[in-house]
Amino acid sequence: MASDSSRPIAPRRGSSNESATNVPSQVGRYRILKRIGSGGMGTVYLAEDPTLHRTVALKVLVKTDNTPPNLIRRFHAEAKTAAMLRHPNIVTVFDSGDADGHLFLALEYIDGPDLEKVIRKNGRVPVERSVEVIRQIARALDHAHALGIVHRDIKPSNILLRRDGTATLTDLGLARAIDESAASGITRAGFTVGTVDYMAPEQARSSKSADVRSDIYSLGCTWFHMLAGRVPFNEGDLTNKLRAHAQSPPPDPREADQRIPSGVVAVVQRMMAKKPDDRYQTPAELLADLDRPGLCRKTVTADDLRSLAEDAADSGAMPIVGAVNEWSDESAAASGSTMIESLAKSSPEIRFEEGPRAKPRKPAPTKSKKPAEPHRFETADKVRAACVLGAFLMLFLIGLWALSQLDRWFGGGTIPPPETVPTDVEPLAPANPGTDVVPSDVPIAPP
Structure with a gap:
């Protein structure tokens, strides 16, 4: 089971989490084996269920005098809602309860790293693999969206990778268990450090404004992190990051890797649009683009x-x-x-x-490429040039013949009268002024 935060959480006064050294031996019927993570909503232990003989990830929230009653009620309500979810890309909730002053959730234990550790180790995730991870988490969000559940804490550390490569979303819906006083501290350093790097602008202004489009924004930031090896807005303090999420255009992951296709960039940037209405409106709409074969x-x-x-x-x-x-x-x-408009923006x-x-x-069906044929205008120009050249050559020959007949025509002899012209000689047809004589076998190009 992954940690609930992208970084170790600094201890706070009055925190309901148990310290690393204060590990209970048993919670309810679950026997604690070791501590494997912690977060603002509790501590996660690797535990054994002796009744069903299986290993579980047990999330425990210690009830103290400082624990808000509203927080306890929401913990129970969200546990029941999460238990309704049955999806291969969502961590299964087996059990929940209250025992010995502890609220607990028994979750499916996934023996695999979270996505944040993979990014930290490898730097970036290959494009094809990142698309598959986002596609699987989008399916999980689509299932949760159908039941009216909003996650509100999508980030790499909440995406677990099974040994077979399946991406699994954890902590689904638990962000709703934070009451208004705690929700205002979700962006405070030392409480949930790193969450702000994936938070939608409207969610930062008010947690009540978050809906499934806020989850899509956070998933887009997670995808950017996979492609670029860094969070979208990583400069400045907490205030600067919040301002960047609200005002700065979504960055281009190709600044880190020019080989990322423009289609992928267009989808990421639409997911990260500032206005919720400009994003994908549902996970199903996002999946329609992710499933395109040419992405x-x-x-x-x-x-x-x-x-x-x-x-x-x-x-x-x-x-x-x-x-x-x-x-x-x-x-x-x-x-x-x-x-296409997104592509135009991403590719000026x-x-x-x-x-x-x-x-x-x-x-149209794909056809094999054929050798390029000469352009029809180019062919016509060649024919026209050949015709003009032939006409000039014919005129030149006629001129030579006319010169050879000058002595006969103007050499002083008398031209025999018409009646003396032999009948077996065909008279020369007069040429029309301005008309070129062209042999009938020479092709003439159309004008």
Whole structure:
């Protein structure tokens, strides 16, 4: 089980967490084996369930005189809600209760690292692998969203990776257990350090404003962290980071790696849009883009881009068509025009122009490339030039023949009268002024 915070949490006065040296031997029927993590909502232990003979991750919150009653009520309510979730990408909740002054949650124990440790060890996560992790967590959020659950604490340390590579979301919904007095301290250094690096602007202003789009923003920040090896806004103190999340444009992960496809960048930046209305509105909408076969493709054709615009026209949006870029899909959804606009923002070198509304069509089947044929205008120019050259040559020959007949015509002899002209000689047809004589077998190009 991963730690509840991206960094070790500084002890606070009146904290309900037990110290590292004060490890209980048993909580309820669970026998404590060792301490494996801690956070603002309690301490996590590796424990054994002697009844069912299985190992669990036991999250324990110690009740003290300083524990707000509202916090206890929400802990129970969220435990019951989390127990309703059954999804391969969500940590399973087995049990919850109150024993010996301890509130506890018995969770599925995952013997694998959290995503934050993987990033810290490897620096960056490969693009294809990062897409798969985000896709799996988006499925988890989609399942939780259907039940009205908002996580409000999406970050790499809350994403566990099983040995088979499956990404699993933990601490689902527990952020809701923080009451208003504690929620105001979620961005205070020493309480939940690091959470602010993934927090949506509206959630920073008021925890009550957080909804599934806030989770999508946090997931976008997590994806950026995987691609770039750093959090989106890592400069300055806590106040500067909050201001950057609220005002600064989403950074481009290609500053860290130019090989990241523009399609991936467009999805990340839409997830991190400042206004909730500009983001994906549901995890299902995000999944539609993540499942596109051309998301990570390096190059595409103009037909791929045109297909997006035509599908957008079918949905009633004005299509935008333009030059080739790195985003493609043969079966774009209604959000195609929005995605192309995102691409235009992420790739300024690409020029886009509005086009007429087009009727939806099926993508043309891929054909093998054929040798390029000469351009029809180039071929016509060659024929026209050959015709002109032939005409000049014919005129030159006629001129030579005329010179050879000068002595006969103007040499002083008398031209025989018409009646003396032999009948077997065909008279020379007079040429029309200004007309070139061209042999009938010479092709004439159209004008």
